[in-house]
Amino acid sequence: MVFQVKYRRVLFSPQIENYVKYLMKGIQERYNLVIEEIGFDQNHVHIFIGAPPTKSPMDIYTIIKSVTARQIFVRFPWLKIYELWGGEFWSDGKYVGTVGEETTATTIRKYIQHQGLDRENYTNRLRQLKLFKL
Numbered sequence: 001m002v003f004q005v006k007y008r009r010v011l012f013s014p015q016i017e018n019y020v021k022y023l024m025k026g027i028q029e030r031y032n033l034v035i036e037e038i039g040f041d042q043n044h045v046h047i048f049i050g051a052p053p054t055k056s057p058m059d060i061y062t063i064i065k066s067v068t069a070r071q072i073f074v075r076f077p078w079l080k081i082y083e084l085w086g087g088e089f090w091s092d093g094k095y096v097g098t099v100g101e102e103t104t105a106t107t108i109r110k111y112i113q114h115q116g117l118d119r120e121n122y123t124n125r126l127r128q129l130k131l132f133k134l
Helices: 016-029 059-076 077-083 105-113 119-129
Strands: 002-004 034-040 046-052
Touching: 002 059, 016 034, 016 059, 034 105, 046 105, 059 077
Parallel strands: none
Antiparallel strands: 002 046, 034 046
């Protein structure tokens, strides 16, 4: 599953990434899911997730988006005010892929593990916005 930040804003600092990972552990336990990999890029996150057949991909997507957005805005309220102009955290777009004969679990894991963030450019952007002392 891929979740994009609204307006493709570059918002994933190490603090926010760690908080999303923390939230995902709680979601995993509460909803009986298996989070196998999480990979962040500048404005989106890839999650390789397993679920029981009773949960549809759309149900899982909705749960993750709603829980994480609500909690991110509680923990980092400045994101909603200064970066997203009072709006939503996640974009309305969706991407859900599945593991199959052509796309193996190993392929997906490797792809997610190699997601990257240009830390230097992101740190400079945060300094310009004066939102963090880095």
